[in-house]
Amino acid sequence: MKDVFIIADNIFSPLGGATKENFDALVHDISAVKKHNNAFAAEPFYAALFDNGFSFDQYVDNGNYTKFESLLIASISEALKQCDVNVKDGRTLLIISTTKGNISLLETEVYDKQLQQRIALHTSAKLVAAHFGFVNQPLIVSNACISGSLAIIAGMRLIQSGKYENIVVAGADVITKFILSGFNSFQALSNGICKPFDAGRDGINLGEAAATVVLSSVRKNADDIKVVSGAVSNDANHISGPSRTGNELYQCIASAMNDAGLSKQDIGFISAHGTATVYNDEMEAKAIALAGLTTQPVNSLKAFYGHTLGAAGLVESVISVKSLQRNTILPTKGFKAHGVSQPIHVCKEIIYKRINNCIKTASGFGGCNAAVIFSKQ
Structure with missing residues (x-):
């Protein structure tokens, strides 16, 4: 069975647009979770969100992409800069993981057949794949909060099967009123920065980010x-x-x-x-x-x-x-x-x-x- 290596990676989050920025922030105990007051909720809430003025202009050159799709494109772009993977090769595949995708469009657009198509996860996947020129139809993995991990497992198994040599696995979600209200209905949101495994834990913080790993059957770097x-x-x-x-x-x-x-x-x-x-x-x-x-x-x-x-x-x-x-x-x-x-x-x-x-x-x-x-x- 073929070995599967991670030959490139990226995290694009409110802590930074590169993995090193993110890891260094964590080492220095810097959190992206902050108190927010905005249209998402009637009451203040704690979450890790991109600033309202944040722009993806350096990654997307037109207005055809949503924030969700722009975030995916930004993360994939940064990961591909680190390796020589040819996305136009038939043995290269794109896998995208998400839970809600463009669900925010339900809050701003009239629901009709056109929106039904636009909001579909496969529509976003095809737009992102076309942006980079992937020749294979992308694979979508959407299975609640294991989606990102499941996408890695799916990529690993596809490479081990011999069907593909390189697989770009990317995942993203953005926080919307729909998502926030859903977790709030469960009374699952913390009133401060969350406390995993702590005796005083009282719920989650939500966050938005994207991340990418490039999987390959060929090791490219000594520390892969x-x-x-x-x-x-x-x-x-x-x-x-x-x-x-x-x-x-x-x-x-x-x-x-x-x-x-x-x-x-x-x-x-x-x-x-x-x-x-x-x-x-x-x-x-x-x-x-x-x-x-x-x-x-x-x-x-x-x-x-x-x-x-x-x-x-x-x-x-x-x-x-x-x-x-x-x-x-x-x-x-x-x-x-x-x-x-x-x-x-x-x-x-x-x-x-x-x-x-x-x-x-x-x-x-x-x-x-x-x-x-x-x-x-």
Whole structure:
């Protein structure tokens, strides 16, 4: 089976338009989450949003693209600058992950057949693919909040099958009134910067961002990280409530570790979903404990980026890759007092040590779960 390497990457977020900018901000404890007062909500809320005056003009040369599509184009552009992948090659594919895409158009446009077509995810995917000249029809992955992680797994499997040599995986979401009101209806929004795994956690922050990884069957750089395995599962429990036991996410973790041939001692750290809701964090802690990984460092990046929905798995995977390359495990901002039933090792401060492998987990509405393993080896 072919190896799959990450040969280029990008994070385009309110913290910066390059991966290095983003990673350095996290090392210096800089968060994109701020208090906002705008038309999204009647009351102030905390989120990681681009400034109102932010422009994508250097990436798009006309007004045919929405903010969502412009964000994807910006991130993909920055990633492609780092490698020599030919997007016009028939063995190159574009995969896009998102949860809501252009849902904001429902707030500003008259709903008719034309809008129905414009708002479709495949329409955005085709526009982005055409912008760069991809010759293959793009693939859309939209499976709640595991979309970004699932897109990486799909890309890995397609390369391993021998069908493609290079795959550009990009994900994005932007925060709209529709999205904010939806999470607010669940009473899931925090009244401050969120606190993953903390005893005082009270909900999530939302965020907008894009991220891209370029996967290849050919290693291009000495420090390229390998995507070694991935697995998905479903709780079959509730449309919005996670598993009570964590067993289904544990199945993902165990399957990914088994496929990679790794033991629990081989895992350097876990990049958790860590939304800072009461039930998600508890479920993840139970899954980590079932996997026998309670002594491995765990972090969540949600208090830095907010929950970026379809981009989250990609944003957090890119940071995990940089953590492996720099032998640096980032802390869980907002975490102070242990607040889950299992004795997992939540990072409070930066850890510098040699690490070879890490696990990225994700979970989402509908009970979906994913786990991806990245490795230096």
